Amino acid sequence: MxxxxxxxxxxxxxxxxxxxxxxxEMLDWHGSGMGVMEMSHRGKEFLSIYAQTKADFRALMAVPPEFKILFMQGGGLGENAIVPLNLSRGGKIDCVVTGSWSQKSQKEARKYAQVHIAASTEASGYTRLPDPASWDLSSDANYVHICSNETIDGIEFQTLPDLQALGSKAPLVVDFSSHVASRPVDWSKIGLAFGGAQKNLGPAGLTVVVVREDLLGHALDICPSAFNYETVADNQSMYNTPPTFAIYIAGLTFQWLKHQTEGDLHGIAAMEQRNIAKAELLYSAIDQSQLYFNKVDADCRSRMNVPFFLRDESRNDAFLEGAKARGLLQLKGHKSVGGMRASIYNAMPLAGVQALVDYMHAFEKSQA
Amino acid sequence: MxxxxxxxxxxxxxxxxxxxxxxxEMLDWHGSGMGVMEMSHRGKEFLSIYAQTKADFRALMAVPPEFKILFMQGGGLGENAIVPLNLSRGGKIDCVVTGSWSQKSQKEARKYAQVHIAASTEASGYTRLPDPASWDLSSDANYVHICSNETIDGIEFQTLPDLQALGSKAPLVVDFSSHVASRPVDWSKIGLAFGGAQKNLGPAGLTVVVVREDLLGHALDICPSAFNYETVADNQSMYNTPPTFAIYIAGLTFQWLKHQTEGDLHGIAAMEQRNIAKAELLYSAIDQSQLYFNKVDADCRSRMNVPFFLRDESRNDAFLEGAKARGLLQLKGHKSVGGMRASIYNAMPLAGVQALVDYMHAFEKSQA
Structure with a gap:
């Protein structure tokens, strides 16, 4: 089936x-007599899963040795507080607002830091990215925050800003929750990146944080110990009991990623090529249609999250019902935006996007 | 097998x-075409799992309607900060220190509150509980914190203190991580109880918080939104993406608990009877032996976590090796205490404790 x-x-x-x-493996992992959920996080069985998962992520994502990889809890919304608790030093930070997620981040950071909005596309309805050359960066910011893929608005940075070239000495903090592992990352531009696992890495309940070592050790006194990056790093992500099963599933996903190929490419490079092909197929179907449209500037459309609208919104329910009948699930757009959204993460094969495009054609034809 | x-x-x-x-159900939950891990937390499939899980916990544990049930992340160590961030109002709190966990709790709370140690058994090496009548309770405490079962030290409150009868008007905060759902709870004595799921409820990465409604709404300004009880309650535990798969496993565990019976008893009452029988079997084997001993006063020994020691510690490794060969796993004691520890939570059948006791007899005999 x-x-x-x-x-x-x-x-x-x-x-x-x-x-x-x-x-x-649910009842017996590798002959241990235990399922992964049942293992002590300090036993040799789980420690081997943890070490392999971390090593695979480092290799897949080419994370340089000066970065620590942390497995945490609380998701992206948790990190919106945890990042300033650890990195703001109670001073100024620069935020670039390009959609719902970076908007939430800057609001939460105000509890702990003096937030300066270096750029915002709110007035445009979040349909484009602001040119980094126009960003109003502070000379004394402790970091600059961006969301490199806005899940709700469908906007993606195709290249990360080079803060140094823009005259800022601050480290770049990147929320890459919804496109992590979909494309290579230029770590030379990054101080810290975080992502909830539940889009491209595994199940909800796991947050992956990648942080340059020199940024550790500056947490505010009010930072909860369980969310202090230095404490988490010093304890190999086991200061508190980690979400062991979620880490295991992420590890299996990394194994799967390692074995993906496209021509001569493998791993993340192969995924990127496949993701480009998927996104091109879907966006060109949208752009060529009379019924569907997408509002985002072509040069910053997300490869992962593709929001689109029917020009006749009264057909939304019929579109969704027909999609479900064809086995195309969970296409309803975010409540704050409306319309449709197709999230086409790594686990979505080209055949799935093709099936969606075929259905969109057929639905449009049936409306004529 | x-x-x-x-x-x-x-x-x-x-x-x-x-x-x-x-x-x-891993690849297809109830014909939905999705595994639980793959479901949007806002879709009707997962919302039905969430609602059933919460309702089952409320029914099983007889949680009164004036308490909210929250599904959170961060575990017990996270709650050590989250509780004072939400309930201390930046003022005084009373802490009762009876083992490693309540010790950690009071230390972390000092970041957010003025901590008064109302009682401590540290000097006794955590082998007994302090008589509540002797507690030095403050007239102006915003809450009183206890850990009702100390996982590492093997100490359990057999009845919860009645703070009102002791002259305190403060709500009681209970860390019940390691014996939740092993016995009924007297909610009339409690303001808030929290527990990591990974002992008796399900997998690591889920924290269950049960909080009386009148205690909501007093969080400090510096409380991260994702860990603000009122925000979590107002958003049905979905302010941030909840650990959906862990909630699902907890829900299956609650279903299992509902169907447990002992004679005329069912659910938690049945579990309690079974847990009493398991604990009696193991403690009496320890007490009757010449080789093994337990240091905790008989009236406050934990039914869940049974630390014990060999009088000849040079035999520890041999004991553990023999146990493993018989399929008795993870008996090594906590590194801070040494010796052995048998955790005999709800999922451990009487037959498992019997197998351990049989092995302990045989091992002791072989040493004679």
């Missing part, structure tokens, strides 16, 4: 191979 | 029926 195609924005589709292996 | 018996202190054994069902 073919599984339906699941376009959820997160929690989102997991590769079938990952789920199959997790099911097979 | 019989599964080994897993005595881990947490993450800990999960009922086999729960794991079997989770494995069977």
């Amino acid at each position: 073919t599984r339906p195609f699941n376009f959820s924005a997160g929690p989102a589709a997991i590769p079938e191979e990952v789920l199959t292996q997790a099911a097979a | 019989t599964r080994p018996f897993n005595f881990s202190a947490g993450p800990a054994a999960i009922p086999e029926e729960v794991l079997t069902q989770a494995a069977a």
Whole structure:
């Protein structure tokens, strides 16, 4: 039986191979007599899973040795507080607002830091990215925050800003929750990156934080110990009990990613090529249609989250019902934006996007 | 094949029926075409799991309607900060220190509150509970914190203190992580209770918080939104993406608990009877032996976590090796205490404790 195609924005589709292996090992992991959920996080079985998962992420994402990889809890919204608690030093930070997520981040950061909005596209309705050359960066910011892929608005930085070239000495903080592992990352431009796992890495309840070592050790006194990056790093992400099963599923996902190929490419490079092909297929179907449209400037459209609208919104429910009948699930847009949204993360094959495009054509034709 | 018996202190054994069902539903939950991990937390499928899980916990634990049930992240160590951020109002709190966990709690609370130690058994090496009549309770405390079961030290409150009868008007905060759902709870004595799920409720990465409504709305300004109880309550535990799969496993565990019976008893009452029988079997084997001993006063020994020592510590490794060979896993004591620890949570059947006792007899005999 073919599984339906699941376009959820997160929690989102997991590769079938990952789920199959997790099911097979549920009661007995590698002859240990225990399922992964039942293992002490300090036992040799789980420690081996943890070490492999961390090493695989480092290798896949080419994370340089001067960065620590932390497995935490609380998701992106948790990090909106945890980042300024650890990095703001109670002083100034620069925020670039390009959609719903970076908007939430700057609001939360105001509890702990003096927030300066270096650029915002709110007035445009979040349909474009502000040119970095125009950003009003502070000379004394402790960091600059961006969201490199806005899940709700469907906007993605195609290249990260080079803060040094823009005259800022601050480290760049990147919320890459919804496109992590979909493309290579230029770590030379980054001080810290964080992402909830539930889009491209695994299940909800795990947050991956990648932080340059020199940024550790400056947390505010009011930072909870469980969310102090230095404490978490010093304890190998086991200061508090980590979300062990979520880490295991992320690890299986990394194994799956390692084995993906496109021509001569493998791993993240292969995923990027596949993701480009998926996004081009979907956006060109939208752009060529009379019924569907997308509001985002072409040069910053997200490869992962594709919001689109029907020109006749009264047909929304019919569109969704027909999609579901064809096994195309969770296409309803975010409540704050409306319309439709197709999230086409790594686990979505090209065949799934093709099935969606075929359905969109057929639906449009049936409306004529 | 019989599964080994897993005595881990947490993450800990999960009922086999729960794991079997989770494995069977991993790729397709109830014909939805999605695994639970892949569902949007805002879709009707997951919302039905969430509602059932919450309702089952309320029914099983007889949680009165004036209490909110919250599903959060960060574990017990996270709550050590989150509780004072929400309830201390920046003023005074009373802490009762009876072991490693309540010790950690009071230390962390000092970041946010003026901590008064109302009682401590540190001098006794945490082998007894202080008589509540002797507690030095403050007239102006915003809450009184206890850990009702000390996982590392093996100490349990057999009845909760009645603060009102002791002359305190403060609400009681209870860390019940390691014995939640093992016995009924007297909610009339409680303002807030919290527990990490990874002992008796499910997998690591989920924290259950039960809080009386009148205690909401007093968080400090510096409380992260994702950990503000009122925000979490107002958003049905979905302000940030909840740990959906962990909630689902907890829900399956609650279903399993509902169906447990002992004679005329069912649910938590049945579990309590079974847990009493398990604990009596193990403690009496320890007390009657010449080789093993437990240091805790008989009236406050934990039914869940049974630390014990060999009088000849040079035999520790041999004891553990022999246990493993018999399928008795994860018996090594906490590194801060040494010796052995058998955690015999709800998922541990009487047969598992019997197998441990049989092995302990045989091992002792072999040493004679």
